[in-house]
Amino acid sequence: MKSQREHHPPAWAQRFIEWYCKPGLVEDLTGDLHECFERNVRSIGARRAKLIYIIDAFKFFRSYTVSRSIFFHLFMNHIMIGSYVKTSGRNIMRNKLFSFINISGLAISMSVGLLLIAFVLDLHSYDRFHKNGDRIYRITSTLTSKNEQNGKFASASFKAGRLIRDKVSGIEEVTVMRNDFSGDAAVGDNVLPIKGFWAEPSVFKVFTFPMEEGNVETALKVPYSIVLTKTAARKLFGDQAALGKTIKVDTVVYQVTGIVKDVPFFSHISFEALVSLSTAEQLNKGDKNFASWANMWSNSVYVLPSENADMGAIQSQLNTLAREENQGEENDKIQLELLPLYDIVVGEHLRQPEGGPGFSGPHVSPVVLWILGGLAFIVVLSACFNYTNLSIARAMRRIKEIGLRKAIGAGRGQVRLQFLAEAVMISLAALVLSFLLFLVLRPLLINIAPEMQRTVKLDLTPAMVIAFVVFSVGIGVMAGFLPAVFFSKVSPINAFGSVSSMKVFKHLTLRRSLVVIQYTVTLIFITITAVGYVQYKNILAFDLGFSTANILNINTLDNKSDVLLRELGEMPEVTGVSRSLITTGVGNAWGGSMKYKDSRDSVGVMTNHVDENYLPLHNYKLLAGRNFVSRPATAEAVGEVIVNEQVLKRFNIGGRHPEKAIDEQVILNGRKMTIVGVMQDFHYGKVDNLIGPVAFTSWTPEDRVIISAKIQSKDMPATLAKIEAAWKKIDRVHPFTAAFYDDEIKEAYREFSTMIKIIGFLAFLAISIASMGLFGMVVFTTETRLKEIGIRKTMGASTGNLIFLLSRGFLVLLSVSALIALPATYCFFEGIVLPHFPYHTPVHLPELLVGLLAVLLIAFIMIGSQTLKAARSNPVAVLRSE
Amino acid sequence: MKGTNLGEFEELVLLTVAALTDEAYSVAICDELSDHTGRTVKLGVVHAVLNRLEEKGLLKSELGEATMARGGKRKRFYQLTMQGKSALMNAKAMRDQLWARIPSLVWGKM
Numbered sequence A: 001m002k003s004q005r006e007h008h009p010p011a012w013a014q015r016f017i018e019w020y021c022k023p024g025l026v027e028d029l030t031g032d033l034h035e036c037f038e039r040n041v042r043s044i045g046a047r048r049a050k051l052i053y054i055i056d057a058f059k060f061f062r063s064y065t066v067s068r069s070i071f072f073h074l075f076m077n078h079i080m081i082g083s084y085v086k087t088s089g090r091n092i093m094r095n096k097l098f099s100f101i102n103i104s105g106l107a108i109s110m111s112v113g114l115l116l117i118a119f120v121l122d123l124h125s126y127d128r129f130h131k132n133g134d135r136i137y138r139i140t141s142t143l144t145s146k147n148e149q150n151g152k153f154a155s156a157s158f159k160a161g162r163l164i165r166d167k168v169s170g171i172e173e174v175t176v177m178r179n180d181f182s183g184d185a186a187v188g189d190n191v192l193p194i195k196g197f198w199a200e201p202s203v204f205k206v207f208t209f210p211m212e213e214g215n216v217e218t219a220l221k222v223p224y225s226i227v228l229t230k231t232a233a234r235k236l237f238g239d240q241a242a243l244g245k246t247i248k249v250d251t252v253v254y255q256v257t258g259i260v261k262d263v264p265f266f267s268h269i270s271f272e273a274l275v276s277l278s279t280a281e282q283l284n285k286g287d288k289n290f291a292s293w294a295n296m297w298s299n300s301v302y303v304l305p306s307e308n309a310d311m312g313a314i315q316s317q318l319n320t321l322a323r324e325e326n327q328g329e330e331n332d333k334i335q336l337e338l339l340p341l342y343d344i345v346v347g348e349h350l351r352q353p354e355g356g357p358g359f360s361g362p363h364v365s366p367v368v369l370w371i372l373g374g375l376a377f378i379v380v381l382s383a384c385f386n387y388t389n390l391s392i393a394r395a396m397r398r399i400k401e402i403g404l405r406k407a408i409g410a411g412r413g414q415v416r417l418q419f420l421a422e423a424v425m426i427s428l429a430a431l432v433l434s435f436l437l438f439l440v441l442r443p444l445l446i447n448i449a450p451e452m453q454r455t456v457k458l459d460l461t462p463a464m465v466i467a468f469v470v471f472s473v474g475i476g477v478m479a480g481f482l483p484a485v486f487f488s489k490v491s492p493i494n495a496f497g498s499v500s501s502m503k504v505f506k507h508l509t510l511r512r513s514l515v516v517i518q519y520t521v522t523l524i525f526i527t528i529t530a531v532g533y534v535q536y537k538n539i540l541a542f543d544l545g546f547s548t549a550n551i552l553n554i555n556t557l558d559n560k561s562d563v564l565l566r567e568l569g570e571m572p573e574v575t576g577v578s579r580s581l582i583t584t585g586v587g588n589a590w591g592g593s594m595k596y597k598d599s600r601d602s603v604g605v606m607t608n609h610v611d612e613n614y615l616p617l618h619n620y621k622l623l624a625g626r627n628f629v630s631r632p633a634t635a636e637a638v639g640e641v642i643v644n645e646q647v648l649k650r651f652n653i654g655g656r657h658p659e660k661a662i663d664e665q666v667i668l669n670g671r672k673m674t675i676v677g678v679m680q681d682f683h684y685g686k687v688d689n690l691i692g693p694v695a696f697t698s699w700t701p702e703d704r705v706i707i708s709a710k711i712q713s714k715d716m717p718a719t720l721a722k723i724e725a726a727w728k729k730i731d732r733v734h735p736f737t738a739a740f741y742d743d744e745i746k747e748a749y750r751e752f753s754t755m756i757k758i759i760g761f762l763a764f765l766a767i768s769i770a771s772m773g774l775f776g777m778v779v780f781t782t783e784t785r786l787k788e789i790g791i792r793k794t795m796g797a798s799t800g801n802l803i804f805l806l807s808r809g810f811l812v813l814l815s816v817s818a819l820i821a822l823p824a825t826y827c828f829f830e831g832i833v834l835p836h837f838p839y840h841t842p843v844h845l846p847e848l849l850v851g852l853l854a855v856l857l858i859a860f861i862m863i864g865s866q867t868l869k870a871a872r873s874n875p876v877a878v879l880r881s882e
Numbered sequence B: 001m002k003g004t005n006l007g008e009f010e011e012l013v014l015l016t017v018a019a020l021t022d023e024a025y026s027v028a029i030c031d032e033l034s035d036h037t038g039r040t041v042k043l044g045v046v047h048a049v050l051n052r053l054e055e056k057g058l059l060k061s062e063l064g065e066a067t068m069a070r071g072g073k074r075k076r077f078y079q080l081t082m083q084g085k086s087a088l089m090n091a092k093a094m095r096d097q098l099w100a101r102i103p104s105l106v107w108g109k110m
Helices: A009-020 A023-044 A046-059 A070-096 A096-124 A156-169 A229-238 A276-282 A311-327 A365-395 A395-407 A414-445 A452-453 A464-487 A505-542 A562-569 A645-651 A716-730 A742-746 A750-784 A784-797 A799-836 A843-874 A877-878 B008-023 B026-037 B043-056 B082-101 B104-109
Strands: A139-142 A151-153 A170-185 A192-200 A212-215 A225-229 A244-250 A252-260 A272-276 A301-303 A333-340 A551-555 A574-580 A591-595 A603-611 A622-627 A641-646 A667-668 A669-680 A694-698 A706-711 A739-742 B059-066 B074-080
Touching: A009 A023, A009 A046, A023 A046, A023 A641, A023 B043, A023 B074, A046 A641, A046 B043, A070 A414, A070 B059, A096 A301, A096 A365, A096 A414, A096 A464, A139 A156, A139 B082, A156 A170, A156 A301, A156 A311, A170 A276, A192 A229, A192 A276, A192 A333, A212 A641, A225 A229, A225 A276, A252 A276, A252 A551, A272 A276, A272 A574, A301 A311, A311 A333, A365 A395, A365 A414, A365 A464, A365 A505, A365 A750, A365 A799, A395 A414, A395 A464, A414 A464, A505 A742, A505 A750, A505 A843, A551 A562, A551 A574, A551 A742, A562 A574, A562 A706, A562 A716, A591 A641, A603 A645, A641 A645, A641 A667, A645 A694, A667 A694, A667 A739, A669 A694, A706 A716, A742 A750, A750 A784, A750 A799, A750 A843, A750 B059, A784 A877, A799 A843, B008 B026, B008 B074, B008 B082, B026 B043, B043 B059, B074 B082
Parallel strands: A192 A272, A225 A252, A603 A694, A641 A669
Antiparallel strands: A139 A151, A139 A301, A139 A333, A170 A192, A170 A244, A170 A301, A212 A252, A225 A272, A244 A252, A551 A706, A551 A739, A574 A706, A591 A603, A591 A667, A622 A669, A641 A694, A667 A669, B059 B074
């Protein structure tokens, strides 16, 4: 047998006791603990024995065991820290300008960091309220299909959910939720739109949505039962009890079987009502597709594995299950995977089928967070550079102080600590200021986009406060690190020697490179904003191939449009109206497949259903043929189609002559159609898509309606109010939803404009921080060179000479930054960003130069004003003071 | 009067020290207490009580020989002082007096 390994109690715990314990007690105390330790090693093992030893070491920290001297030590340290605080405070007060630059620079940059921290913490607080949150998984479906819809989807099929429940072991609960239950809920005369999901009773076992009234087990069992949130119930029933009452949603009557607490804000599943999934099964009884394996579009499946379940085993069971099911499918192969609940909001980007708004909830990809974090870090770093730069620049003035400190016995560590303490104090002061800025910026950030309002609240939580303080201290350490190292190396002998013998100037390269980095970053930010803005304006002003000016698009929802159309027609301000199925040019799409003579050759075409007024209202250019004239009443009666040039090109109809294509027959979605007109190519999709084949057919009353009204009005608000009044006559429940075409286009590119706003804001911060830093440097340089200037002046140098002399160094640095920044930005856009937009305009020189000019101008003003002041100073006054 | 009154646990510790005679040091006292009272007694608590009793003058202590089991550290042995002994006697006498006052009838009725 191997000899028993010897175990020793943790040395640091022993030292800890020896540190705090009264000398008289140390021996028997540690002895006792050692004896118990030896005994515990034998009875319960070394690891737990050590743990007990450590716990006891802390437990013995009592008033009678603790020696008085350690309080003295703590007190001494306290005094030292107090002295650091005092000297730092004096320094801050003495150099008001530098402190102002440092504190405000750090505050401005830190506010960005605070916003980001708040944003990230908010995102990470999603779904944390579920009791079993760490065990819940969503089933994702990866589709490999012959159609072009491949990808990983957040949804899964109804059948997959059922099969997992029946066949997969190691799973405690499965719950299937079906997308979007929405409609107008009527209680008596009270009609309100309501939104939610179809769900199974197990939803309450997997998730924690506490039920206040009703039976959790049975509430969602029977068809036509509905569970409302508290707010929804109050909205519909007022103060009356809702439980047991009925609600009519559209034409179906539901019974309220439960009231749940309102869904917390930070939940990726958000609803006003849950309807029993069995209802959906009843309503879709005739639909074979409803429960088919490949119909993975409309349901979400969540699983709750048993505690200590082997996730690998569950995944392999899912693989087997999918393999079996895929055998029966010709076109679609689906792979099931487990996605942890906490990775839904911040995690891999999943596709979601159309028609599920809010279903997958908000999502932010980690890449975005990293990019934002990186940008914020750059801005913060820039402020830290200011601090480092200015502190080291002031070295000569402080070097005597450090020398003195060292001469009377301060060690390196203490000097280092002093400078770090000073930096941390400044950054804590900056935190106060930046928190105020945070409060100002918070609403701006939240209102930047509607998605933002739905995603984050940015309310202050204790965790956030802690994160802020930690962040601030971290910044302080980062900013103070280089000065601390630099000053700790000062030797007391040199400190009292002549100024020129000091090796301060070798740090000039460091300071110079910091300035260059700062200005490069600033220039990059600014030029990106300028170039992005120009591109954005170009997109908005882009000739789509049709006119959108003064056209108001009214979504009539499911209402009959005739009344509204007639009322609009009677208004003098409305010069024309038309009806269509969708609004094009903003990213909406309605597709179909088209065939010409060869029945095997089909092409995906984009379609829209439009009435006879649509083309003239939007100024579409007909190259040949005519507009629609008839008004078919049903989809079956539609037999005419107007196509664009791309269709002709694709099928080679009529050679190069559009006229020859008229009266040709094509098959659109299986129906024979005659080409009656050919229109010029236009942008059906967004500008980042290539123009493809498009076919317009007649709008029929069976279709959804978007009414487009061309408005000629001097008093737009009054006209809009008039139209809204007309809307109220046909629909009292739903709000009037209309938008000008141009605004809709703007809206379609909102992501783009949001991006520009954010980067523009960062550019603004970067330029102000860099400018402040530069200002500090200029003030410092001119101050230290005042005597030199005085001498030069007496020798006959002109003001112009002096300005050139003083600003030359800075101008060189700025030129170096420009030489790095401008090509970098140019390559970034031409190489990475713009290739995504086939119809972009190239980057022009003026956009690149405008940023440079702005930065140069600001720098010039700062350098100029200070150097001018110095150059004009009276040499007599300067030189006499020696 | 404060200082002469013994707490319940203090009394137990004092008794244990008396019972263990020459072997009365913290770990042994701790074990003995655990065995006889059936409750888990923490070393830290015993230490604190021993310390307090020593301050009150009911116990005195001296260091013994070093042993390997204690990592070369000496044990601190405790002994009752005269005050300690009388405090225990007083406590016992007080209890006996009270016991004697209970009429046997009271037990019968229960």
